[in-house]
Amino acid sequence: MTDALERQYQVLLTASPLQRVGAFALAALAKVGHLEQLTAEQFKTATTTMTRHLLATADVAKAADAGGFWLSASYMLWPNSKINPTARGKQSPAERRELITLWRAMPDAADWPGVPCSYCDRPACKWFGKVDIPLGASSEHRNTTAPGHEGTPLCYPCVASLWAFPYGAQLSGGRAAAIHSWDDVFLAPVTRMAVQRTLAAAQAPVQKTKPGSYPRELAVLSAVRAYGERVHAGVELIVLSNSNKEQFLRTQEMSQPVAEWLRSTTIKTDRRAGYQALVTTQAAKAVPGEAFLAKRAFGDPTAILFRTTAYLLDRVSAKGGIPVEATGLAPLVYSYCIEVLNMDEKDVARIGDLARRLAALLGQDSRPGPFGGFMRANAKGGNLYGWFRSQSVEWLLKTRPAGMPRTLLPVEDYRLLFDDDRAWSHRRLLVFSVMEALVEAGWEPKGSAEELEDIADAAANLADDDTN
Numbered sequence: 001m002t003d004a005l006e007r008q009y010q011v012l013l014t015a016s017p018l019q020r021v022g023a024f025a026l027a028a029l030a031k032v033g034h035l036e037q038l039t040a041e042q043f044k045t046a047t048t049t050m051t052r053h054l055l056a057t058a059d060v061a062k063a064a065d066a067g068g069f070w071l072s073a074s075y076m077l078w079p080n081s082k083i084n085p086t087a088r089g090k091q092s093p094a095e096r097r098e099l100i101t102l103w104r105a106m107p108d109a110a111d112w113p114g115v116p117c118s119y120c121d122r123p124a125c126k127w128f129g130k131v132d133i134p135l136g137a138s139s140e141h142r143n144t145t146a147p148g149h150e151g152t153p154l155c156y157p158c159v160a161s162l163w164a165f166p167y168g169a170q171l172s173g174g175r176a177a178a179i180h181s182w183d184d185v186f187l188a189p190v191t192r193m194a195v196q197r198t199l200a201a202a203q204a205p206v207q208k209t210k211p212g213s214y215p216r217e218l219a220v221l222s223a224v225r226a227y228g229e230r231v232h233a234g235v236e237l238i239v240l241s242n243s244n245k246e247q248f249l250r251t252q253e254m255s256q257p258v259a260e261w262l263r264s265t266t267i268k269t270d271r272r273a274g275y276q277a278l279v280t281t282q283a284a285k286a287v288p289g290e291a292f293l294a295k296r297a298f299g300d301p302t303a304i305l306f307r308t309t310a311y312l313l314d315r316v317s318a319k320g321g322i323p324v325e326a327t328g329l330a331p332l333v334y335s336y337c338i339e340v341l342n343m344d345e346k347d348v349a350r351i352g353d354l355a356r357r358l359a360a361l362l363g364q365d366s367r368p369g370p371f372g373g374f375m376r377a378n379a380k381g382g383n384l385y386g387w388f389r390s391q392s393v394e395w396l397l398k399t400r401p402a403g404m405p406r407t408l409l410p411v412e413d414y415r416l417l418f419d420d421d422r423a424w425s426h427r428r429l430l431v432f433s434v435m436e437a438l439v440e441a442g443w444e445p446k447g448s449a450e451e452l453e454d455i456a457d458a459a460a461n462l463a464d465d466d467t468n
């Protein structure tokens with residue numbers, strides 16, 4: 001093969017996430033470890049494999065029949081293409097095979113349009129439209145064409161990458177869901193696993209199982225946690241449908257710090273030990289904890305901290321004492337605040353010191369009242385500043401544990417809680433840290449049923465604030 005031909009069959013990575021997922025899927029289909037090692041010969045093997053999968057549907061009467069996986073998927077991926085024309089029912093298997101083969105073949109060089117590929121700038125082999133380019137293949141490359149234009153010019157390796165994209169995605173519920181990242185080293189094995197799953201699904205009998213909560217977000221969380229190297233870029237979840245009935249595209253990003261922190265929960269011993277407890281804190285009535293953790297990791301990372309505190313407060317309200325889980329959760333909560341919520345390490349340490357002073361104050365005897373007062377002051381409509389003013393006097397008068405300063409709330413701590421963009425997160429961290437410090441001190445509230453009920457109510461109120 002000449003060098004020029006070799007280049008024409010070389011798969012390059014472009015700025016289009018779908019093309020990139022497809023490029024790695026082609027490498028996986030050709031069973032090549034690294035995309036750079038994909039030779040022209042192996043590229044052809046991969047495209048032939050894809051065409052063979054489509055050709056196998058020629059003998060299938062209906063998409064729901066055995067062997068109809070790619071025919072079924074084609075309505076969502078490639079509507080009005082040669083695999084699923086309106087007249088399909090009247091065509092013979094031989095006619096179907098002929099049309100599919102023609103669709104997927106590389107056009108003759110003599111027929112090339114003489115314009116560059118809009119993804120990679122190499123000579124395009126044809127103008128392509130909605131049939132071959134899923135909606136929003138990248139934000140700059142919409143698949144709707146303006147009147148008078150002939151579509152989007154693409155070279156053969158780029159269009160083949162788009163055809164391969166569904167192999168690197170999970171096809172279910174009328175959508176294709178793919179994991180993408182600009183970290184190529186991460187994207188390669190994640191796509192390879194997706195391809196293996198898709199190939200297995202295409203072979204398996206059609207199953208109608210009810211999906212769990214946030215299955216696609218959960219799949220990203222699992223992929224990130226299973227990954228063995230550092231994640232160097234954010235991880236995107238792309239969900240799309242190119243069908244006639246519903247054109248849909250949604251991209252969500254799990255930021256790099258969240259992804260890397262989630263991965264750390266499988267590596268660092270203390271974080272790994274507390275992970276299940278963290279998962280438990282994230283659950284809701286109808287949503288398992290890990291699914292909700294995954295969902296929040298995309299859309300609302302702060303909610304993970306708030307939900308953790310709310311869970312512990314719910315437990316306080318249920319049993320009247322401080323739940324011991326606080327200790328196991330501590331390494332996760334502190335690292336999360338620093339690595340994901342971007343809190344300064346020194347600030348987190350300050351909040352921890354303040355929490356120990358508060359725990360010494362609130363836990364000086366077994367009366368539950370003072371702890372209840374602290375939680376009420378933190379709830380919506382509570383006056384935390386007023387509470388600190390009155391407690392500062394107490395602190396000054398009381399015998400303080402050795403090494404603790406006379407000032408309960410120094411000006412730096414005041415700023416963190418009352419005059420900072422992250423004041424609300426700092427306050428929730430303080431509530432968490434106070435509970436942790438009370439557990440460490442072995443504090444158990446004792447009092448009348450009424451008094452214990454009172455702290456249960458205060459805890460429940462504060463937990464509600466964080467749940468809504």
Ligand SMILES: [Zn+2]
Nearest residue numbers: 117120155158
């Ligand atoms: Zn190209």
